[in-house]
Amino acid sequence: MNASTSAPKRKLKVATTSLAGCFGCHMSFLDIDERILDLIELIEFDRSPLTDIKHCSTDCDIGIIEGGVCNAENVHVLHEFRKNCKILIAIGACSINGGLPAQRNSLDIRDILAAVYAQPGRGVHIPNDPEIPLLLNEVHPLHEVVKIDYFLPGCPPSGDAIWKFLTDLLAGRTPSLGHGLIHFD
Amino acid sequence: MRTANSSGGGADEKGVIEGVLSRHGHDATRLMQILREVQEGLGWLSPSILTAIADGAKLPRARVEGVAGFYHFFHTEPLGRYRVLWSDNITDRMQGNADLMARMCKKLWLKAGNVSEDGLVSVDTTSCTGMCDQGPAILVNYRPITRMTPERVDKVVDLIRRQVPLAEWPAEFFLVEDNIRRKDALLSHDLAPGDALRALKSPQDVLEAVKASGLRGRGGAGFSTGQKWEFCRNAPGTGSSPAHYVVCNADEGEPGTFKDRVLLSSCADLVFEGMTIAGYVIGAKKGLVYLRGEYRYLMEPLNEVLQRRRAANLLGKSVLGQIGFDFDIEIHMGAGAYICGEETALLESLEGKRGVPRKRPPFPVTSGFLGQPTAVNNVETLAAAALIAAKGAAWYKTLGTAKSTGTKVLSISGDCARPGVYEYPYGVTVAQVLADCGARDTQACQIAGASGLCIAPAEFGRRIAFEDIPTGGSFMIFDNSRDMFEVARNFAHFFVHESCGFCTPCRVGTTLLKNGMDKIHEGHGGEYDINDIWRIIRTLKTASHCGLGQTAGNCVADTLQKFRPSYELRLNVHEFEPAFDLDKALSKMREVTGRDDPGAHFHIAHRKSKSGIGTKAGDEA
Ligand SMILES: Cc1cc2nc3c(=O)[nH]c(=O)nc-3n(C[C@H](O)[C@H](O)[C@H](O)COP(=O)(O)O)c2cc1C
Ligand code: SF4
Ligand code: SF4
Ligand code: FES
Numbered sequence: 001m002n003a004s005t006s007a008p009k010r011k012l013k014v015a016t017t018s019l020a021g022c023f024g025c026h027m028s029f030l031d032i033d034e035r036i037l038d039l040i041e042l043i044e045f046d047r048s049p050l051t052d053i054k055h056c057s058t059d060c061d062i063g064i065i066e067g068g069v070c071n072a073e074n075v076h077v078l079h080e081f082r083k084n085c086k087i088l089i090a091i092g093a094c095s096i097n098g099g100l101p102a103q104r105n106s107l108d109i110r111d112i113l114a115a116v117y118a119q120p121g122r123g124v125h126i127p128n129d130p131e132i133p134l135l136l137n138e139v140h141p142l143h144e145v146v147k148i149d150y151f152l153p154g155c156p157p158s159g160d161a162i163w164k165f166l167t168d169l170l171a172g173r174t175p176s177l178g179h180g181l182i183h184f185d
Numbered sequence: 186m187r188t189a190n191s192s193g194g195g196a197d198e199k200g201v202i203e204g205v206l207s208r209h210g211h212d213a214t215r216l217m218q219i220l221r222e223v224q225e226g227l228g229w230l231s232p233s234i235l236t237a238i239a240d241g242a243k244l245p246r247a248r249v250e251g252v253a254g255f256y257h258f259f260h261t262e263p264l265g266r267y268r269v270l271w272s273d274n275i276t277d278r279m280q281g282n283a284d285l286m287a288r289m290c291k292k293l294w295l296k297a298g299n300v301s302e303d304g305l306v307s308v309d310t311t312s313c314t315g316m317c318d319q320g321p322a323i324l325v326n327y328r329p330i331t332r333m334t335p336e337r338v339d340k341v342v343d344l345i346r347r348q349v350p351l352a353e354w355p356a357e358f359f360l361v362e363d364n365i366r367r368k369d370a371l372l373s374h375d376l377a378p379g380d381a382l383r384a385l386k387s388p389q390d391v392l393e394a395v396k397a398s399g400l401r402g403r404g405g406a407g408f409s410t411g412q413k414w415e416f417c418r419n420a421p422g423t424g425s426s427p428a429h430y431v432v433c434n435a436d437e438g439e440p441g442t443f444k445d446r447v448l449l450s451s452c453a454d455l456v457f458e459g460m461t462i463a464g465y466v467i468g469a470k471k472g473l474v475y476l477r478g479e480y481r482y483l484m485e486p487l488n489e490v491l492q493r494r495r496a497a498n499l500l501g502k503s504v505l506g507q508i509g510f511d512f513d514i515e516i517h518m519g520a521g522a523y524i525c526g527e528e529t530a531l532l533e534s535l536e537g538k539r540g541v542p543r544k545r546p547p548f549p550v551t552s553g554f555l556g557q558p559t560a561v562n563n564v565e566t567l568a569a570a571a572l573i574a575a576k577g578a579a580w581y582k583t584l585g586t587a588k589s590t591g592t593k594v595l596s597i598s599g600d601c602a603r604p605g606v607y608e609y610p611y612g613v614t615v616a617q618v619l620a621d622c623g624a625r626d627t628q629a630c631q632i633a634g635a636s637g638l639c640i641a642p643a644e645f646g647r648r649i650a651f652e653d654i655p656t657g658g659s660f661m662i663f664d665n666s667r668d669m670f671e672v673a674r675n676f677a678h679f680f681v682h683e684s685c686g687f688c689t690p691c692r693v694g695t696t697l698l699k700n701g702m703d704k705i706h707e708g709h710g711g712e713y714d715i716n717d718i719w720r721i722i723r724t725l726k727t728a729s730h731c732g733l734g735q736t737a738g739n740c741v742a743d744t745l746q747k748f749r750p751s752y753e754l755r756l757n758v759h760e761f762e763p764a765f766d767l768d769k770a771l772s773k774m775r776e777v778t779g780r781d782d783p784g785a786h787f788h789i790a791h792r793k794s795k796s797g798i799g800t801k802a803g804d805e806a
Contacts, residue, residue, distance in 0.1 A: 072784075072785075075787060109773050110773050110776065110777050114777075126777050128778030130780075134774040134785055135774050136770040137769075137770050137772060144763055145763050145767070146763075147761035
């Protein structure tokens with residue numbers, strides 16, 4: 001991307017978060033390496049693990065979310081993003097399909113907890129501190145809970161794919177990954 | 186009949202399997218017939234039975250299990266000594282099948298889809314059984330019972346409870362009527378068996394006549410029959426046993442179609458004669474009828490017709506004494522898979538495999554059954570060909586329109602006074618058909634089945650013909666009392682059930698389409714979902730491997746365009762809403778933690794109503 005446009009445009013506000021994900025997608029985001037300097041000419045980060053800002057501004061342009069929805073906290077964060085971002089992007093297999101965390105969907109969450117928190121001789125003590133978010137019966141991909149505008153698949157998508165996707169989007173083009181970035185044969 | 190839970194490989198089991206296998210020469214390409222006959226003898230296909238069949242036919246065990254698992258009418262789990270299947274086409278729904286099925290389940294203390302605890306009976310649904318003009322219909326152990334009423338349900342339940350063998354059930358239950366309401370050139374033919382064969386000149390002359398007649402395939406695609414036969418005739422047989430084959434496509438799975446059933450029960454001789462003539466032209470010695478599993482009851486009568494024809498020298502060696510003209514016909518049964526109507530899936534099935542469509546080219550005319558040149562034709566096409574051979578191309582061309590010569594047999598069902606079979610010269614208007622069958626207050630016709638075209642009253646002046654509305658023959662009528670959204674939703678479910686699962690766009694796309702329709706039905710749909718549905722329809726059409734996937738979105742697309750309010754009235758949502766109840770998604774955690782405080786709930790007003798009524802508080806907490 002050539003960032004040297006004459007008149008300085010308004011920088012777009014980008015928020016990111018990881019819900020039921022492994023942070024791998026965020027790590028991959030950092031794999032755009034020094035291009036992040038070009039990017040930062042065009043955007044500013046709002047709520048994000050990169051800034052440690054805790055809540056979205058009300059006028060975010062783009063929200064990027066890794067991971068699916070596995071607990072009540074995830075639902076609240078996702079709603080906050082949807083409410084405050086014009087465009088929401090689901091990044092990575094977990095956000096699009098539920099991914100690895102959704103492996104638990106074939107089991108009953110009550111059985112899982114009973115097995116995990118069984119203490120020999122002392123019965124089952126499932127933590128229920130209000131501080132701990134309650135788990136949902138099943139893990140859901142983002143688009144089952146709110147409207148998602150774009151999907152960026154991969155586990156994780158490569159830095160190059162994320163770069164291409166974002167530069168397309170920022171330039172007003174419908175993102176298109178194509179050969180080498182999303183499929184390889 | 187044996188009990189459902191025995192699977193121990195007893196002496197009778199071995200005997201039955203060995204008997205069937207040797208009857209079929211242990212021939213792996215006859216696996217479909219072997220599985221069906223073994224199942225008819227032993228009730229279901231247990232693991233040990235599958236192993237024995239695999240050993241006997243020298244097939245990998247996984248191949249046999251793969252085939253058994255593909256077809257709806259083969260069961261690898263015991264499904265009761267009485268297996269009841271309710272035909273669940275939209276026309277059956279309109280005739281009240283849901284209430285009747287609920288009544289049956291209640292009386293049998295049974296949940297639909299389950300087997301009773303004593304292993305006696307299971308009740309479930311199945312795709313259109315081709316009894317649309319005399320529904321609601323059921324299959325009991327694959328025998329059709331038509332015109333179900335509450336009284337008939339009670340009687341059936343009683344017979345099952347008393348474990349009366351099917352053979353002793355009242356004969357009138359199994360009465361399937363032809364309901365022929367309008368005859369034209371084909372259905373009023375006055376040919377005696379053999380007349381068309383006696384009129385045959387050289388194969389080349391017959392081919393020229395069929396070409397000159399302009400006959401086009403009646404199974405849907407409308408390919409020139411003469412050309413198909415010519416390609417096939419010119420293609421050489423290959424390999425160690427070169428041959429040519431004629432295949433009659435009697436799979437008739439398109440919802441709302443039943444005219445092939447009627448042709449086979451009232452004009453079987455003409456159909457077989459058409460196959461024989463096709464064999465004469467292309468140089469085939471063998472013809473195969475692929476008969477859908479739902480028409481199992483036609484097998485014995487059809488075999489009797491074949492026997493009569495053999496006795497009259499209309500089949501067999503030197504047909505009508507003509508040296509070198511050898512031809513015989515065999516009937517193969519399908520096992521409840523709509524996709525097997527697609528000609529290449531049909532050929533796979535005939536060869537004893539899963540009904541997955543082949544890549545084309547090569548086309549069946551050069552590489553069909555067992556890799557040999559094969560002419561696959563619809564039942565009606567073959568009957569029409571016999572008529573042409575007997576009466577000449579010039580006469581045939583006087584019927585119909587320029588690009589659609591001859592007549593078309595329609596299967597008419599739904600909201601009309603006289604459902605049944607109607608034959609018209611091509612070019613008849615939809616309005617004419619509606620008037621003739623006594624349809625009133627019609628708001629829509631679904632023509633050519635679930636994969637076909639849905640038309641609104643403004644289009645009733647359109648014509649049944651290849652140049653306007655082509656159809657395999659299905660013609661379903663919906664009056665003003667019907668909900669066209671529900672029609673489309675029923676078809677969306679049908680395609681999920683019938684997708685062969687081979688290619689991702691169709692396997693996944695049909696389910697996504699169904700999910701979208703169900704979401705709207707449940708009152709969670711918005712403009713977002715409509716857009717999503719359009720996107721899925723586009724992918725289905727452009728990316729699917731075969732005609733099933735390519736056409737699976739047609740009805741939703743048509744109704745979205747022509748009956749949009751039936752969708753809009755269900756849209757409750759401005760932006761987006763989940764298809765499930767978010768607050769309920771915390772139910773199990775509330776249970777195990779004992780929490781019920783506000784923090785253990787999402788404070789989202791979630792509509793419970795299925796109509797347009799209800800409050801909308803947005804999907805933000
Ligand atoms: C999903 C699907 C289902 C079909 N079902 C039937 C059928 O039940 N009967 C039929 O004759 N043709 C059916 N066809 C069309 C056949 O593939 C084939 O075109 C036809 O049998 C050729 O015969 P015709 O030229 O005499 O029409 C189907 C096609 C598709 C794609
Ligand atoms: S998609 Fe892969 S990398 Fe991204 S959060 Fe999920 S598991 Fe991690
Ligand atoms: S389109 Fe559907 S029916 Fe056809 S091959 Fe693909 S999955 Fe099978
Ligand atoms: S292996 Fe192909 S979709 Fe899973």
